[in-house]
Amino acid sequence: MAMPQNEASNRAIITVLGRDQIGIIAWVSGRLAEYSVNILDISQTILNEFFTMIMVVDLEPSSIELVDLSVSLEQEGNEKGLQVKVQHEDIFTFMHRI
DSSP states (O other), X not given: OOOOTTSOOOEEEEEEEEEOOTTHHHHHHHHHHHTTOEEEEEEEEEETTEEEEEEEEEOTTOSXXXXXXXXXXXXXXXXXXXXXXEEEHHHHHHHTXX
């Protein structure tokens, strides 16, 4: 569903990559719940021993700014051996268009 040109999206794309381990989804969704970030869609799979997840989230009700959420999840993810990226939907869409 396309958004009208004059409305800014409050959605972000979160990607998580790394070796599979117990509790990855629980950790990410728990952190998002703490900040009142609503998960709109989630897809995850394990390829061999590698965990991959993409989430679409709504930042409208959140108690944290996108930049702060990104820094928090990336730093905590690094400590867990995971690569976590948080991008505003508009940037993600621009970077991945054909």
